Amino acid sequence: MVIAILLFVAVVGLVLFLTNLPKHMPSWGVAAMFLFPAIILICFGLIYPAIVTFKNSFYGRDGTQGVGWANYIQIFTEPQFLRVLLNSVLWTVLVPLLSTAVGLIYSVVVDRTRFEKLAKTLIFLPMAISMVGASIIWKFVYDQRVGLLSAVYTWVAKLFGHTVRAPQWLMNAPLNTFLLIFVMIWIEAGYAMTVLSTAIKGIPEDLVEAARLDGLNAWQQFIYLTIPMIRPSIVVVITTVAMAGLKSFDIVRTMTAGNYDTSVIANEFYTQSFLNQNTGLGAALAVLMFIIVIPVVVFNVRQLRKSQDVR
């Protein structure tokens, strides 16, 4: 480990040293030097596999026979795959929106209260648990017999005078997909909260003061001051969580194995590529992940333009 770090420091040092050598390095030259190591790695580890995947999506099971659009046609004509696409879209939309909402509201509410530190730690804890750990935790909530949700459900029903058995939470579509999505929200809210509360703390005090003197109440402050001020951070959080939501597969795989209409693209890709050895279909599914993410990218491009205008 020490060797690796030293070696690596040497590389970065070399980049800096070489960049510094010429008297007047043009700006693009500096950029080239600074980007060089990252771009090399990205080409090797991400772009090349992505291209291979794209190519494979037009081939058959073992990647040797061209099949044209057959894999895509299969995905878009079979109900089970359409369901998978729909679920992935739900994950990509709901997870970022709801975890950002929870994270934002929470950071505003506990900001500068006496228990801020403790309160934030509580929400952050799920971040420290691996996805697999989280799935295990939530099994204990959603289990029909020993789950907390079932207990609460039967208790509430009792209050209204009904004796009922809790349903099989994870088997009833479409509710089960939302329950799984909630697990991801539970994990990501801590991340959203941390980034956003950092941004909130960065709002200059004089602006807050001015807003108060203008007679804005708490709610108006939140809408007219806080949100616009931390807009860039909100964009960052939504974007990164959307990507994570789209890629997430551990939760689905652990909790329902993709049964009962809960499968998502990442899980289906895994099943097709590795368990069924159907390279072509798996690749086509992976390509669809790129397509789903296009709106997220477009949204970011716009934000980028906006912020550059500001600068």
Add this chain to the structure above:
Amino acid sequence: MKKNMVVKALAAVASLSMLTGMAACGSGGSSTQGNNAASSSGDCKVFKKYGNLKGKTVTMFSGWMDEEGDATNKSFDKFRNCTGANVKYEGSSELSVQLPVRVKSGSAPDIAVVPQPGMLKTMVKTGKTKVMPDSVKANIDKYYSKDWQEYSSVDGKIYGIALDASTKSFIWYSPKKFKEKGYKVPQTWDEMMTLTKKIAADTKGTDAKPWSVGIEGGASTGWPATDWLEDAVIRFTDVDTYNKWVSHEIPFNDPKILASFEQIGKILKNNDYVNGGLGDSQSIASTAWQDAGTPLLNGKGYMMHMAPFYQTNFKSANPDIKIAPDGDAWVFLMPGKTKDSKPVLGGGDFAISFANRPEVNALLTYLSSPDWANERARQMGGWVYPNKGLDVSLLGSQLDKLSYKTLVDPKTEFRFDGSDLMPSEVGAGSFWKKMTEYFAQNKSEKETLDQIEASWQRDVN
């Protein structure tokens, strides 16, 4: 399904994902020389024929982990000491995914253990596996029955060695509870149904039921249900039909198969008969198979269809449990239509090879010999061996001996687990999934079979 599947089943939690790593590593650092205190010291006669392999390394990859992994690893100690070869053993619970990835990327182990013949065929298709050397063939001819030779061959060439076997058509019950209530172990299917009815009457109005069933197992949810159906098919049709069904010469939803399915449906869909201590018929889909035996211990359930390897689960739930014909838990063979018919469903693990270096062949030859089977039997119970040269006295428990007897009994009509022979899109895909929906969404037998047939036609090409 086999134990290994089971292991796989567990990938349950191991959501996991992918996997792979390199082949070359010992499991848990135990690739070193194990301690030999236990092994009869220095008797290297048997190993003479393998020659001196000092400085050579063989890597082996399987799905056995923890106790099973340790026991397997220790079973090579004598080989290591006597030949000087270094056997590096590695276990992973996601072998079925990791192995193809490693093979594709050029880092295949020397020897891999695959949990079903279907996977053996898939691996042979990659063109990377080696035909077994003559020394192995000789052992196989000598020690294995025709059936087993067939399971480990592709196109008449031997590519695999059946290392161990499991017998699955057993039903667990509690002899103590049976005795208390005056129930008798049924000898025919009809007797079993009569007993079921009687227990249902006796337990009416309580949450105790005659049968306890659980098929949830994370990523492999549904497999115990496939065993139920296969067991019904081998009881209510004939050998020929079963083989044709498994190889898809007749459609998956053939009327004979449907009729067999309806026989078990009478139990599995009847809320007076299931699901002892666990809920109704729908709860079968969400009960972990590892928990399905729990009701037998607390009197909420009376019978559970599950292979003998379930003994481990009983022991982990209650370390003091007595597994014996007069104890807390024991098994009887799922009866056939008549007293004399003894169809048994089983599985096995197969070693395949990706290298033909002399040291690899030496280890393969050892694996196909009774010496290895005996060695492994010494290290660990819970398994039986298709190797006819096995010293039966080494089988640890009464239960293992019973399984072995069942396996080698000439009256036994042994059938390999169907889902292990089917293409994985069905055998480890739609078959599991649709059997799960059969319970979870209360689908009919017909709809279930129709959907599996549709997926076979669509996904397997």
Add this chain to the structure above:
Amino acid sequence: MSEKKKARISRREKALIRTKNKLSSPWATAISIIIAVLWTIPTVGLLVTSFRQNRLAISTSGWWTSLLPKNWSDFGLANYKTVLGGTYNLGAYLTNSFVITIPGVLIPISLALLAAYAFAWCDFPGKNILFIAVFSLQVVPVQVAMIPLLTQYVNWGINNTFWVIWLTHTIFGLPLAIFMLHNFMCDIPRELIEAARVDGAGDVQIFLKVVLPLMVPATASFAIFQFLWVWNDLLVALAFTGNTASTAPLTARLSDMVGSRGSAWYLLAPGAFIAMIVPVLVFLFLQRYFVRGMLAGAVKG
């Protein structure tokens, strides 16, 4: 103005403001309590479960029932003893987790800082396109790259070493790291950079003397996330380490443990907690970096 001075002023200001206690409506209190409870209870359930010794009870009764005084006798450390005992060898895996995580955080972040600087403060043709491309690559799932990457590693003969896993974490961490750090970097007031240029500093000096010091809090907070992601990662670990005590991290061991023994909740619960300890400590000790905020905040200079 030095950063220290600034910090002191804002701290005094903050103290002033705190006395005014702005958002203390009952609604706000209710919301925060509901969220906090909802977010905490499931984990408490696992914690309680990890101390329950009756294995049968775990799968037949809710964890809260064990809190009744009559069931207290069921609590004990047996499960933890089992997990930390010989067979499981968690210690070795814990060490691996550190060996994997430390370079797995440092390397991508350093490379990303360089790249982010180029995107934020250099001009070159095609900059925006390239930036968007890099950040879109976040969506490439690890699984897609497995076989191509592994094939290369095998060819280079570095298979089954830590190099492989460091490299892989670096590759997969870069797009997000560049994206986040670039956003933070853009918050640095332009005047600071321009002033340094006027003083005749080259890009390397600006990067080292102006940008890096200002980026410390942001980088540290991102580093914490990267730490958590790498520490809790299972996919990369499984794909590239082989499941052995020589290179596999704790997460891989845990999932295998469960993998090979079914619903062994009684082992999984303590295992999950042992794996959580380090990330939680990291969070607690480095929390101040989150709270410090960024020099320039979200205000564009």
